[in-house]
Amino acid sequence: MLSTNMEGREKCIRFSILVFNTTKTLWNMQVRLISVTSPLIEVDRQPLSPEGLIAYCARVSSPNQETPDYQKLLAYCIAHKHWSVFEMVDMTVEIVTSRAISPQILRHKSFQFQEFSQRYAKAQEIERYEPRRQDSKNRQNSLNDLDDATKKWFDDEQERIARLTLEAYNKALEKGIAKECARVLLPMGTQTKLYMKGSVRSWIHYLEVRTDKSTQQEHQEIALEIKKIFMAQFPVTASALAWS
Ligand SMILES: Cc1cc2nc3c(=O)[nH]c(=O)nc-3n(C[C@H](O)[C@H](O)[C@H](O)COP(=O)(O)OP(=O)(O)OC[C@H]3O[C@@H](n4cnc5c(N)ncnc54)[C@H](O)[C@@H]3O)c2cc1C
Numbered sequence: 001m002l003s004t005n006m007e008g009r010e011k012c013i014r015f016s017i018l019v020f021n022t023t024k025t026l027w028n029m030q031v032r033l034i035s036v037t038s039p040l041i042e043v044d045r046q047p048l049s050p051e052g053l054i055a056y057c058a059r060v061s062s063p064n065q066e067t068p069d070y071q072k073l074l075a076y077c078i079a080h081k082h083w084s085v086f087e088m089v090d091m092t093v094e095i096v097t098s099r100a101i102s103p104q105i106l107r108h109k110s111f112q113f114q115e116f117s118q119r120y121a122k123a124q125e126i127e128r129y130e131p132r133r134q135d136s137k138n139r140q141n142s143l144n145d146l147d148d149a150t151k152k153w154f155d156d157e158q159e160r161i162a163r164l165t166l167e168a169y170n171k172a173l174e175k176g177i178a179k180e181c182a183r184v185l186l187p188m189g190t191q192t193k194l195y196m197k198g199s200v201r202s203w204i205h206y207l208e209v210r211t212d213k214s215t216q217q218e219h220q221e222i223a224l225e226i227k228k229i230f231m232a233q234f235p236v237t238a239s240a241l242a243w244s
Pocket residue numbers: 083107108109110111140201202203205206209210214215
């Protein structure tokens with residue numbers, strides 16, 4: 001990972017050489033829970049959990065609002081594709097990833113997003129990925145069997161390109177070129193941050209699609225982290241979905 005928030009070019013180059021020497025994976029994905037809908041009503045003088053609210057709304061036409069067990073109800077809604085009840089509760093997560101992955105995330109149109117603006121703020125870091133081999137049979141797949149020499153070559157190239165582009169980007173800013181123009185020099189590995197808000201319904205389908213092997217590995221890893229958060233926040237729904 002390279003940083004642009006350094007005072008001079010020398011510091012920047014020294015930092016990149018330090019990065020070059022390290023052997024650990026440098027991809028810097030981070031996922032963090034930001035918020036979950038917090039119900040304000042009580043049932044039987046007990047506060048409702050977010051999942052309790054989903055069940056409460058699902059029982060809008062039922063006199064048995066007090067039934068404490070809603071596992072069967074949520075499982076029934078899932079089995080019968082009664083998805084709208086899962087739209088009654090939202091979850092927001094913060095995702096730190098690269099501009100190579102964020103466009104895939106942004107395609108999930110049922111979510112609401114806020115993304116780090118490269119027009120307003122200076123790009124801070126460039127992520128480096130471990131390469132995989134192109135699958136010759138499935139054009140959307142890659143295989144983890146590259147030899148060390150090829151991996152080393154790719155790592156060196158990422159280092160070279162990152163150094164070159166950061167120098168040019170910083171120089172453009174020094175010359176007074178607007179950030180919205182200077183960013184054209186940045187690579188797809190440039191780090192970005194998003195807030196992603198969606199209903200439980202949207203998260204269920206996003207997680208089913210993006211934890212699947214057909215999704216790019218770096219995106220899968222983000223989805224798997226979000227899935228852990230989802231399962232902790234919505235254990236009854238996760239169990240009804242037979243998620244583990
Ligand atoms: C492996 C892979 C390859 C892709 N390749 C391309 C490509 O080559 N080019 C391209 O332009 N795009 C590609 N995409 C993007 C894809 O076409 C979608 O745009 C993206 O996954 C967003 O999904 P969505 O439109 O369902 O949005 P979402 O916001 O995830 O879903 C929209 C709505 O549909 C609902 N929903 C979704 N699934 C279900 C379901 N099973 N049952 C009930 N409701 C459901 C959600 O709850 C939500 O309300 C690819 C995606 C994947 C996973």
